[in-house]
Amino acid sequence: MSRILIVDDEPQIRRLLRTSLTAHHYDVIESVSGKEAVASVADHPVDLVLLDLGLPDEDGISVIKRIREWSNVPIIVLSVRSDERDKIKALDLGANDYVNKPFAMGELLARVRAALRQQSQTETEPSSFHADGLCVDFSKRLVQKDGHDIKLSPKEYDLLRVLILHAQKVLTHRQLLQEVWGAEYTNDTHYLRIYIGQLRRKIEANPSQPHFIITESGVGYRFVAPSN
């Protein structure tokens, strides 16, 4: 049974999360402040942290920084919309994902499952990916859509590979640019926009209603693969 640490100062939100997560067979512990949260992660074996960014005693961002100094525990950030800069900062500092408040419970549980799964996965890359008619063979650098070969440029392929390797997890523009183009291109978001558009036109059935590559407004992209 995975143990989840909930860090939120609002009792209603803690109650909601505790009830739902317990019902889905997670072990739940709670903290009401950043200081307590850091201590909890140090004291207990914790599998995942659900961290509210707006804590009374200290900035959620600095809590991430302090936990990341010595722990790799997955962190999912809870944040209100319109705080995109904070979300990006949190993700760039090592948070694994974020969920907008107010959130749908199904969405939150999906993020929790994805983060836990990624943590348990070994570091070896999968050799292939199959979902909804999209097949990627990483060893042969081969991409197929509904049985037909698709020709991707090297950068398009790299982009798709990075997205699939972090499937279900949001990647910030900066993270994607760094992985695919390199550190000196992290501000050139228009490269990314154009390549995402091209990639969507090649792999999506309807590029304006994408199925695989989802835009996270103001933050980045998320590759969604139906769990199979």
Added chain:
Amino acid sequence: MKLPATMLFVCLIFWTAMRYGLTVSMIVSVCCAMVFSFFFAPPIYSFAVTHADDWWSIGIFLAAAILTSRLATRMKAQAAKAEKHRAGTEFLFRFSTLIVNVVGLSELLKVGTEQIAESLMAEVFLLLPDSAGKLNLAASSPGITVITEAESASATWVYHQNIPAGHGTEILSEAEWLYLPLTTPRKNVGVLGLRFHGGLGTQGRLLEALKDQMALAIERMQLAKSLEESRLMKQTERLETTLLSSISHDFRTPLAAIIGSATGLLSDKYDAAARRELLMTIYEEAQRLNRFVGNLLDMTRLESGTLELNRDWFELEDLIGTTISRLSERLSKHRFMVNLPPDLPLVYGDFVLLEHVLINLFDNAVKYSPEGSAIWVSGRRQNHDLIIEVRDEGIGVPQEERPLIFEKFRRSRSGNRQIAGIGLGLSICKGILEAHEGKIEADSPDGGVGILFRLTIPVKLPVKEMIPA
């Protein structure tokens, strides 16, 4: 020869007196007398005068010369005085026209002090009381940026006692400055300080008149300002009342639905289908509340000027696709038609804010058009602009009301009042588009049914066009 010569001398003396004043004309008179005795009174070419007649002549001539001189200088003085008076009156007239026509208190103070300083050949400062009654430097001649504590204390005394003091008066007469209270029949508006380069001279009445005019003009300006302030205050109050009443109405309705549904669910008396219905109500109404709060927040940020654009490059297709999938449940009962040419330029803007614009427009389209009807979204490039059009087949907005729907709390009067909304959405759209140097307009669609919203955003080009492939 003697007579014409003396006549000539008198003329000369008159002219000298007019021109150079009494002293010079006296000297000229004596010179003339000596010339007369030298050239005209025998023995000629000698200052000696032998005839008694000639003595008489010289005596009478000198007396006449003195009289003429004095008469002439007095005339001159009177003419000068008249001229000065005329100039003063004319200046006063110009001054009053000038200060009546200036716009704003600060301009009035600036122009007023400049004019007073120039006409009286003096340095000038002007002190006005603040809301607590403390005098502050409001305007001054160039070079005077601060006044000393002693000067300020004297001015404050003058302001409260309403008596002139300082240079040239009986009180504080050793001071450099002259302090005059600026009074109107209603109240004391401030203090005028003057330091003359020469002296006040005969300009006392002009100063008096200028000071009174200035005081009246300042009072008039202050009255106008306080009138405007109270008008604005009333407007703000009205706005707050509208906001409060619409918020309480538009928040209560979904809250009532949520509380009602939740208490129903707690009572355990419903079958599975009914429970699901109640849960859907809670969910939908809470979503609606969430949208209201989002709009209110946007509005506050737009109004307070704290809205910071987080600009980035993106494809219009991405923006529209993301908005549609975010609203997928709400849009499910309408047919959505997206028409985008493949070669559209990238948009340079705030993705999240422009998404709010589209969410508001789509939400309106769904609210005001029947289920099953179509909603069109299209994009195109027109010269240096990107045009986005959102069109529905709903009830539309009459032509004359269209410019008004972008104002706060304004909802179409012909619209259905039963449809929830506080009339913030479109004014937020307008604010966001304007922050992007763009605009939003409402228009009639070609078919005539419904309404078309046209967004215009200027196209920018990425700094680096070359993309490493």
